[in-house]
Structure formats: structure tokens, C-alpha cells
Amino acid sequence: MNRLFRTEGIVLKSMRLNEADKIVTIFSYDYGKIKGIARGVRKTRSQFGSSMENLTIIKVLLYKGKNINTISQSEIISSFFPQTKDIFRYGLAIQCAEIVDKLSVEEDPNRGAYLLFKKFLLLLKDEQNPTLLVESFKWKLISLLGYEPELKRCIYCNNLLNNNSHYFFDIAKGGISCIRCLGKKGYYQIKITNYHLKLIQRILDADLEKIHNKEIDQSILHELEKITDTYLAFHLEIENQSRNFLNRIKLL
Numbered sequence: 001m002n003r004l005f006r007t008e009g010i011v012l013k014s015m016r017l018n019e020a021d022k023i024v025t026i027f028s029y030d031y032g033k034i035k036g037i038a039r040g041v042r043k044t045r046s047q048f049g050s051s052m053e054n055l056t057i058i059k060v061l062l063y064k065g066k067n068i069n070t071i072s073q074s075e076i077i078s079s080f081f082p083q084t085k086d087i088f089r090y091g092l093a094i095q096c097a098e099i100v101d102k103l104s105v106e107e108d109p110n111r112g113a114y115l116l117f118k119k120f121l122l123l124l125k126d127e128q129n130p131t132l133l134v135e136s137f138k139w140k141l142i143s144l145l146g147y148e149p150e151l152k153r154c155i156y157c158n159n160l161l162n163n164n165s166h167y168f169f170d171i172a173k174g175g176i177s178c179i180r181c182l183g184k185k186g187y188y189q190i191k192i193t194n195y196h197l198k199l200i201q202r203i204l205d206a207d208l209e210k211i212h213n214k215e216i217d218q219s220i221l222h223e224l225e226k227i228t229d230t231y232l233a234f235h236l237e238i239e240n241q242s243r244n245f246l247n248r249i250k251l252l
């Protein structure tokens, strides 16, 4: 990385540093997650200040310092909240930004995940009925970041799953257990209907812009949310634990 470097990115979050400055976390196309100090943004209502708002897609120029980068210029490509003015969709997007933040590692680029998040934010602005879009984003992100579960075969006996009414999703092992193998080795399993299993497979295969939920029942979407969030919560917790563990090792 040069001392001065330029990239495109999305503001994930920011933290007040002092009266005038913020530390901003950016998910960038070229460098993955990066952090930088934005000076003077808390004082003036400038273009630079607006570009540092959460979920803004920006072109940014940073200067690599000894301990932390300084954000020296930034230009808005697209801002989220000022355009939607919808607190509900803003909340959903913030939740998704938190997942991106927690599952990504600093300076470890994942261009696929960046483009997915950018596309998701642009689609979410116009989606009036966003539940399926949000769940689809989460599954695609899970897949791009390397946590995609095995959904076609039983993870214990390796037999193809052929249209039983339901199965069990082994959250810890990251795959589906057929009914015969249930409880044999797994310890963290939740029931999943064949319909939901197929729905997740369809989501993973389809382009994000083709996904709309005009026909899907609310109760089905609600169940999908539960499955997705249980799976994500488990992996976010594991990530946290292993990172804390690694940080502790670094201190020894």
C-alpha cells in the first residue's frame, strides 16, 4: 500500500474521537475494511462531513500514517439516508453494515463482497418490501465470505436430500442433517422445512436484483429471518471468540 492511496468504499460506522474529528470505518473495494481519521467533520456542515455519514458510497483518498490512516479527500457517489429518508430501511441497512463489519477482516479485500454490499444498498433504496432482499443479501454475504453451508447433501451420511417435508440445519457444523442422522453427532440443530431449504438455494443462485417478495407469505419470511439470524449469530460469536483469542496471544 502506498503512503497515499485511493479507493472506492462504503462508510460502515464512525466513532467520535474528539470535538472535531471522527474515526471512520470504511469497507473498501481495493483494501477491504480500513479505518481512518476524518478531521474537522464534526464542526462544519461540509460536503466532506456528509460524505462521512454511515452507508455513504464514496471515492476516497487516504494517507497511511504510522498507526492510523488519515482521510484526506472524499467524494460522494451515493448517499443512503438523505435520499430514502426512511428510518426503517436505514435501520435494516445499518444492521447489514454491522454484519459486514463483524465478518470482515481489516486490509483483507473481498471485491465480491464489496460489490454485493454496494448493489444491496442501491436496491434497498427503492425496495418498498425489503425483507426478502435483506435476507438474500445476508445469505450471499455468508457465501462470499466463506461460510456457505452444505445444503444439498446430509453432512453426516452424505446422501442427497430428496424432498422430505423437513430436515435439520446443523448450525455449528454448517449443513443439513437428514432425519435418520438427527442427533447423532450434532448438538446445535434447528428444524428447517424443505421449502425454506429450497428458498435459500434459490437465493444463492439468483442475482440480487432479480429477487423480490411479491408472492412470499409473511410467516415464511419470518421463519427465514429466524434461520438466517441464528446461523449468523453463531458464526459472529465464533469470529469474536477467535479474534479475542488471537488478540490475547498477540499480547503475550
Ligand SMILES: [Zn+2]
Residues within 6 Å of the ligand: 154, 155, 156, 157, 158, 159, 177, 178, 179, 180, 181
Ligand atoms: Zn444423513
